[in-house]
Amino acid sequence: GQGPEGIARGPDGRPAPEARVHFRVARFIMEAGVKLGMRSIPIATACTIYHKFFCETSLDAYDPYLIAMSSIYLAGKVEEQHLRTRDIINVSNRYFNPSGEPLELDSRFWELRDSIVQCELLMLRVLRFQVSFQHPHKYLLHYLVSLKNWLNRHSWQRTPVAVTAWALLRDSYHGGLCLRFQAQHIAVAVLYLALQVYGVEVPAEVEAEKPWWQVFSDDLTKPIIDNIVSDLIQIYTMDTEIP
Incomplete structure (x- = not known):
């Protein structure tokens, strides 16, 4: 699975098969979330619940897409943006069968609905009910405002730093x-x-004489930044390898 040391890798140094599965399923969560009208924090929570569940269990034991659907359902409750299981099922069905018909309210539909609800209970137990998370969004918003005031207006407007960071x-x-x-x-x-x-340079704060990122987060070190950046780049590497 995905240990604390970063994205799991196979013997050839490429991302391990399960990391690729999680990549694809997380993409499903994001796309389904957008279609369900979820805001960015509930989508982030759904992805986090999904990843956290598979840190505790093995991919062989559960259908990742069912876990994903339950993660969306659970995240909606956690973040108080309640979703109907029926909508989650319909959006998911359309994701897998773009040209297919919506599911009839037949036994298959009710089985799937039951599975999502049962699965939600299982996930709550596995995650020991710890399903609310601190997300980086509010910090990023705050840092972007500070940085915009720090940089000259020209270099800020010329480059889409904010859009890229989001x-x-x-x-x-x-x-x-x-x-x-x-x-x-x-x-x-x-x-x-x-x-x-x-290639935007941020002038160091004159009084502080420390890099801008340390002003924002005093317990942050350059190696931590490098680790996060390296993990991000691995995600983009997977994106180019996965059809």
Whole structure:
């Protein structure tokens, strides 16, 4: 599985098959979440519940897409954006059969609905009811505002740093970064990477004489940033390898 040391790798150094499965299923959670009108925090919670569940159990024992559907359902409750199981089933059905008909309310539908509800109870037990998480979103929002005031307006407007940082944060949920690193650290790291991508220099704070990222998060070190960035890059590597 995905241990604390980052994305699991096979003997050839490429991401292990289960990491690829989790990548694909996390993408399903994100796309289904958007179609269900979920906000970004509930989607992030759904992905985190999913990854956390598979840190505790093995991929062979459970259908990852059923776990994903239950994660969406559970995240809706945790984040108080309640979803109907019926909508989750319909959106998922359309995801797998884009040209197919909506599921009839027949025995198959009710079985699936029961499975989602049963699975939710199982997940709550496996996760010992710890299903609310600190996400990096609020920190990133705060850091972006501070940084915008710090940089000159020209270099801020010329480059889509904010858009890129949000995209990196969203994509980080394809893997289990959210379980391995602190929320503040992830927020700083996606910002760090976004600035690097566009070659934007942040002037050091004169009085502080320390790099901007340390001003935002004083217990953050350069090796932690490097680890997060490296995990993010591994996710993008998988994206190019997975059809």
